[in-house]
Amino acid sequence: MDWKPSRHSDIPIYQQIVDFIEKRIIYGEYPPGSILPSERTLAKMLEVNRGTIITAYDVLHSKGMVERIKGSGTKVSSDFWGLTRNRIPNWNLYVESGSFLPNLPMYQHIQDEIQERSLINFASGELAPDLTPYADFRHILSQSEFNHSLGYDHSQGNLSLRNTVADHLQEYKRIDCTSQSILITSGAQQALYLIVQCLLHPGDSVAIENPSYAYSLPLFRSARIKTHLLTVGEQGVEPDDIIALYKKHKIKMIFLNPIFQNPTGTLLSHERRTKILELSAELGIPVVEDDPYSLIPFSKEADTATLKSLDRNGNVLYISSLSKLVASGLRIGWIVGPQKVITRLADAKQQVDFGHSIFPQWIATEFLGADTFAGHLNHVQQRLLEKRNLLIASLERHLSDYVTFHAPEGGVHLWCSLKREVNEYRLLEAALRNGVVFVPGSLLGSEKGHMRLTFGRTETPLIEEGVLRLKQAFMMLT
Numbered sequence: 269m270d271w272k273p274s275r276h277s278d279i280p281i282y283q284q285i286v287d288f289i290e291k292r293i294i295y296g297e298y299p300p301g302s303i304l305p306s307e308r309t310l311a312k313m314l315e316v317n318r319g320t321i322i323t324a325y326d327v328l329h330s331k332g333m334v335e336r337i338k339g340s341g342t343k344v345s346s347d348f349w350g351l352t353r354n355r356i357p358n359w360n361l362y363v364e365s366g367s368f369l370p371n372l373p374m375y376q377h378i379q380d381e382i383q384e385r386s387l388i389n390f391a392s393g394e395l396a397p398d399l400t401p402y403a404d405f406r407h408i409l410s411q412s413e414f415n416h417s418l419g420y421d422h423s424q425g426n427l428s429l430r431n432t433v434a435d436h437l438q439e440y441k442r443i444d445c446t447s448q449s450i451l452i453t454s455g456a457q458q459a460l461y462l463i464v465q466c467l468l469h470p471g472d473s474v475a476i477e478n479p480s481y482a483y484s485l486p487l488f489r490s491a492r493i494k495t496h497l498l499t500v501g502e503q504g505v506e507p508d509d510i511i512a513l514y515k516k517h518k519i520k521m522i523f524l525n526p527i528f529q530n531p532t533g534t535l536l537s538h539e540r541r542t543k544i545l546e547l548s549a550e551l552g553i554p555v556v557e558d559d560p561y562s563l564i565p566f567s568k569e570a571d572t573a574t575l576k577s578l579d580r581n582g583n584v585l586y587i588s589s590l591s592k593l594v595a596s597g598l599r600i601g602w603i604v605g606p607q608k609v610i611t612r613l614a615d616a617k618q619q620v621d622f623g624h625s626i627f628p629q630w631i632a633t634e635f636l637g638a639d640t641f642a643g644h645l646n647h648v649q650q651r652l653l654e655k656r657n658l659l660i661a662s663l664e665r666h667l668s669d670y671v672t673f674h675a676p677e678g679g680v681h682l683w684c685s686l687k688r689e690v691n692e693y694r695l696l697e698a699a700l701r702n703g704v705v706f707v708p709g710s711l712l713g714s715e716k717g718h719m720r721l722t723f724g725r726t727e728t729p730l731i732e733e734g735v736l737r738l739k740q741a742f743m744m745l746t
């Protein structure tokens with residue numbers, strides 16, 4: 269809840285709370301029968317005394333707007349709408365019966381905590397504010413001429429941006445493509461969504477990595493796609509496992525994040541990349557390569573050749589985005605694939621949102637196309653390496669009794685195995701109480717006893733303090 273009562277108003281605080289809740293009830297935001305936050309929770313949310321909330325709820329009760337239920341708090345009255353008894357839709361039923369499934373509750377909980385509290389953030393898969401190129405953005409906004417149409421644009425995305433992305437892919441990833449085979453999306457996330465919705469059918473089977481970012485997405489279940497898991501080892505997934513899944517479940521697509529995988533940070537070995545491409549061609553099933561991290565290696569030696577750059581048959585649908593290189597809030601991503609597929613996905617994107625907003629596309633075109641991009645990339649790589657090193661040093665100094673890990677060679681995530689048996693969810697709650705947040709491994713599909721620490725999002729001076737807070741959380745439980 270963003271709203272807070274004003275301390276400078278002449279209206280008493282309890283009355284401001286009454287007015288606020290009354291309006292929410294009247295406008296249908298809190299439908300009849302819905303449970304209101306407990307006195308303690310609401311007091312915390314609004315930063316007032318619990319007594320003030322008790323008074324506010326008493327006033328609402330005397331007006332007949334809420335009912336007090338012994339033992340279970342306060343709920344909106346079922347019949348305050350008066351004698352005419354207007355029929356109110358059963359919103360709960362609607363909310364539960366949609367075919368698009370909600371995020372996992374633990375995932376929602378982490379998001380809410382991050383939004384509402386000031387925490388040391390090892391959970392969000394993005395860059396820290398100290399890596400966001402604000403000065404470059406200000407320069408673009410003040411110096412570059414905006415001369416694009418403000419009408420609906422091409423459903424594949426703005427042509428200037430698609431040409432710039434094609435040049436970028438050629439220069440940085442040796443991927444040869446033209447503007448016609450690119451679709452601009454709202455991040456890699458929308459690219460995954462469109463592929464699942466348009467190229468698969470309810471009941472189809474696909475292979476995804478375990479653990480993986482894809483596992484955390486209800487996207488597949490919403491589309492009634494069956495996911496089969498490929499275990500991620502130190503060298504990535506094992507090609508033979510793909511054959512086994514194909515034989516057993518006739519999988520129709522393989523979703524991989526081969527370079528600096530989220531969450532394990534692993535790099536699929538070159539040999540396995542080649543083998544997987546061979547398999548894909550042999551079995552005739554496409555690989556969806558999700559590649560947000562390949563431009564963030566920590567050494568020149570890291571072999572970051574994407575599957576797409578090695579693909580000679582057109583078997584790879586390639587996804588990437590600016591979220592981990594520039595800013596996640598730009599919401600710029602892309603898919604590269606056969607024109608037939610891109611046209612189909614662009615048609616779907618048009619139905620979903622009539623194409624991407626021109627403003628982030630314009631900024632992305634200017635940013636990606638500028639001579640300063642290479643310098644920015646180098647800066648991000650160096651700063652992320654510093655963050656990674658600091659996290660590793662802090663883990664070794666303070667948490668070596670509790671976790672083990674492999675140092676990732678790129679990307680933004682570090683995957684930890686817990687040395688002692690600790691319930692990850694209780695650990696998360698203890699961490700939140702200490703003002704730090706991470707992602708429990710099982711949210712990403714792993715077996716018990718793992719956690720993902722994302723160093724990319726944490727401000728550098730806070731990394732060690734974050735690890736100390738995690739240590740306190742461990743100590744509370746062991």
Ligand SMILES: Cc1ncc(COP(=O)(O)O)c(C=O)c1O
Nearest residue numbers: 393455456457481525530589591
């Ligand atoms: C592997 C992977 N794919 C896709 C995404 C979605 O990123 P975005 O939609 O911001 O580009 C993420 C974000 O964490 C990711 O790690």
